[in-house]
Amino acid sequence: MNSFFSVKDIDNLDKIVEESLELKKNPRSYLKLGEGKMLGLVFLNPSLRTRMSTQKAALNLGMDVIVMNMAQDGWALETQDGVIMNGNTVEHIREAAAVMGQYCDIIGLRSFPSLKDREEDYNEDLFNKFKKYCQVPLISLESATRHPLQSLTDLITIKETWTGNSFQKPNVLLAWAPHIRSLPQAVPNSFAEWMCRAQQEDMLNFKIAQPKGYELSTEFTQEAEISYDLEEAIKNVDYIYVKNWSSYEDYGRVYSIDQDWMLDQNKLKTTRSAKVMHCLPVRRDLVIASDILDSESSIVIQQAGNRVWAAQAVLKRILESINK
Amino acid sequence: MNSFFSVKDIDNLDKIVEESLELKKNPRSYLKLGEGKMLGLVFLNPSLRTRMSTQKAALNLGMDVIVMNMAQDGWALETQDGVIMNGNTVEHIREAAAVMGQYCDIIGLRSFPSLKDREEDYNEDLFNKFKKYCQVPLISLESATRHPLQSLTDLITIKETWTGNSFQKPNVLLAWAPHIRSLPQAVPNSFAEWMCRAQQEDMLNFKIAQPKGYELSTEFTQEAEISYDLEEAIKNVDYIYVKNWSSYEDYGRVYSIDQDWMLDQNKLKTTRSAKVMHCLPVRRDLVIASDILDSESSIVIQQAGNRVWAAQAVLKRILESINK
């Protein structure tokens, strides 16, 4: 693996999930692999889980880590070409990325979308430019349209917690939930992309429940069944992945904060004792009812813990391809 | 030791002081103890000494360290239960603490009090919730009402610098000093709590000098003698611990900025060549006169240096109990 941006960078989902769970059992079994190798973690936006879990994953592989918070430690980057830089941006991404590539063997980059210019966001303009100019393997720590380390984690967690027999496949539902802010589509896009692929690989069944107007790009949801009725969709579900997102069609718009879509116990009890997932941070009693998060149904903490093993499996593969 | 929050977590003061001074002589003698163990340092408030000394202590024990500045690197935490999270807080402490506990073997947490709601502050609401939800050993890097790593350091420094013979016990005075801001009671509370205990263990004599209205909670000062006359109290003193704090009674209030209480050479010369201590940062010529800080009487730098050995002794004990 030379970079990690989407599910397309993985040839066999089951294999990397197994590899991640193996690392979970023996976290320091590849302590020599990353020796003398530098991971740079570049944050253009805040981060808790990604920041901590990726550092831990790298240290488990014996790597050195430098964290760079561009906004606080550095300055604003220019991403557009052909601009006379006489404004607020201090350095062009062409130089910034290239320089960081001089210091690092692998870079992880977090960058949220503007939610203003859909074309620019969905072109993954910033991520692609950074990748082009840094000239070292680049890992997405969440980009404008995807959060692949989260999605790999999600698949690991489903595999790890699924108690059905090998002839049964879990039914997985991505369920929109309300929020007060306009949020990116990166997590649901990425989740849909990974779950569609997992469905193709015969690992699970996937569908989506959401209010009208919140349709994600079909680039990610593909042939997935979409239901506009949460109560209907939730029946016979084994995993509910709850997440808010803003409109893709009317880009970045929030139509309404519809509390009917918050996951609560009344809805949950109509499922097949479904496990509840969320990428976190989650706003309690707005997105998911507190009593669910505090119950055995919630696996959000285990899920967050698994971020380490997803990151470690990805770093391990990239290190192996560097060392070749 | 499973957590470190107050003097109650230490069974024998003299023993941990000796252990700390032993580590000062041989800083890297337990370099294998922390191998593969992760310390997370979580700052909800600024820090210099605590941040640097605790990192150094952990590295001396072979641990890995991740620093998380919640406000800059992350976001605002909700600490209240039963709140619909549709405001400025992005993540609940229940999730944030639990997730960090997934990544860390030991966590250090710094969090200042609000100085608005005394009950909430003195219940140590935030620290206790974090401890409950993170589910790994938690070390206070200063909480709402205590700063135990500082107090252990203070005791180490007194022991290290005391030149009296073994039949003599040093007279230690905690002396209030003026400031322009409303400051927490954490450092003086904690110092009083530790000195009262050291007095019970026959290590020293302890008393307090302060203007009326600044009485600390008797939970911390216990039976300690309180003087309202600094010039009287200072006589025959071997150590003066200078510190400002705001009112406990009229919670958070600053009655006056009374420069008569600033420690200066005139007052100092009436002591038994007392050594002057302060937790730092100290505002010169407001809290303590510059010429004292620049003189041999001041041991504030040595005291700050000892923060490493206090932190290392505490981390060592927790690691030993984890490894059991």
Added chain:
Amino acid sequence: MNSFFSVKDIDNLDKIVEESLELKKNPRSYLKLGEGKMLGLVFLNPSLRTRMSTQKAALNLGMDVIVMNMAQDGWALETQDGVIMNGNTVEHIREAAAVMGQYCDIIGLRSFPSLKDREEDYNEDLFNKFKKYCQVPLISLESATRHPLQSLTDLITIKETWTGNSFQKPNVLLAWAPHIRSLPQAVPNSFAEWMCRAQQEDMLNFKIAQPKGYELSTEFTQEAEISYDLEEAIKNVDYIYVKNWSSYEDYGRVYSIDQDWMLDQNKLKTTRSAKVMHCLPVRRDLVIASDILDSESSIVIQQAGNRVWAAQAVLKRILESINK
């Protein structure tokens, strides 16, 4: 070497350049040298290259590193003596530096000038005080008037890229370029100081091109030839070091943003295929034309990469003098 502040700390330029290039070939050949030694990197101002390259250099030498961003992680420092600290500064540099010296074996300090009080800036008041009070070897990560790690890097890069035979010496030009902000003289001062010394050591020929009014202090430019005509100065040049700076004479003033001084292809083609250098960050199409930065003429990325080896050579020398 006991500290690193200016070219005066180096006795033989060619030797440290060779040493740096040797480290570039074998980055981890001194991995034991820094074992158990702590480097503190203290930033009073933002940094990307210095932050990352110096961390990497220290890790290559087996050191531990703590990064302290004073403004975000800590608080404002008082640098003046005799001040009653009842304002915005929370800690005096006397204490802050002394305390950091307790935790670190070597400290790196970045601090920009005020550009208001020339005497204070050019006295290197802050750097000198920090050096005096921290009592451990101090490395400038850019001070008010100098950026010696950058200048050493620049010399390394010239040596590394020079393709002339041993009887030829490269002609090096420092060329002022426009900017919209008032920038320090630290980089050009330092570059001039190092190039004048390199000229004395018979390594190269050095001159300066700039508009009238931007004369640097002769403390740094010494006998260097100054041209006020860029087109004339640029002929027969092998290296053009482009950089903006504000006025030294009318301290901190920007007379004009004269785009005639921007380096573009028309000017560049009159040189002897000169290589273009800049310390970065560079504002494209304001300071240097984009098409130059994107061409083979630009060596700014290689130059930035060399920051690691300059820092590592300096750290290595200081560690060797500590270990003696």
